[in-house]
Amino acid sequence: MSAAVTLGLLFFLSVGLNEQLAEGCSCYPATFQQMFCSSDIVIQVEVTGEKIIHKATNIPGMGKIQYEIQVIKVFKGVDRTKKIQHVYTREMSSLCGTRLRHEQYLLFGRITSEGVFISLCSKPVLWDRLSLIKKWSLKYRYLLGCN
Template sequence: MKSIRYSMLTRWLALALVVACCRVADACTCPPAHPQTHFCNSDFVIVGRVQKTFRGKDFYDAYKLKIRNTYKATPKAKVALQSGRLLTPSQDSLCGVSLQPRETYVITGRVVHLEAHVHLCGFVSKWREVTPRQRKGFRLLYKQGCTCKVHMNRRRSKSPNACTTGYNECYERHGICLHDREHRCRWTR
């Protein structure tokens, strides 16, 4: 009888450890990406000031923004952004973002079912912390470089349509990858 209890207790403890490990492992992780990549892969890129925060249902919270600039918007994104409402997962493990009221952000996001969504794997930064070169990128130059691919984890690439960098903050904050006169992608000054 004692051995059956210990066996059951051991099984329950093993199950609890497995569940605990899974809970730790389900945290949000995103591969590093250059702001230009975020721009090119998003449905919208906006600069907006957070006006209100709403605790949502169905695992989503919402932010009401006053959109100051729209640097990119697909036709569906234009419709979704008319309300100035952004949805984000309410749990960190689902990659939800936390925005501060009365703060202005540059935000890239996706449109799902005609609703604007933002998450940690996109680009979300306080506008005052964005470098002048990044601002110029968002306004104009990143769009011109969308035919180029930026690889953050390689030292070199033989592709004429790629710029590479190895997690270098200088490239992230000041680099823009554009085609040169020979139609090869290069980092610009």
């Protein structure tokens, strides 16, 4: 095979793979209330650390990130007496993962057998950027009308 044909095939394969990865995390547009209602857990946290955990395959980028957190307030979800110390996300953003900094967040998450997971689609929000109305809505969550 000529070099030009090989390069052409590699180009088309890479475009196809990039498109698959980009479509791997399609997020349905959701309002703040829909995010609250569809989440297993809604918590205000402060991120205090992070650690990348690789699967048994040890393939870089295919693991998950464990964020050490301090829970400030639980708005929905687990028993308030239970201590949550970590939340997880996928390492690669193309697999819907998200990156957090050492700041306070409002997190919407899913409870799985592996722990509490957040994703790019769950739209973590910096606590200081939440409007007073959204903070009030969290405090009086029964008015949000999830039923």
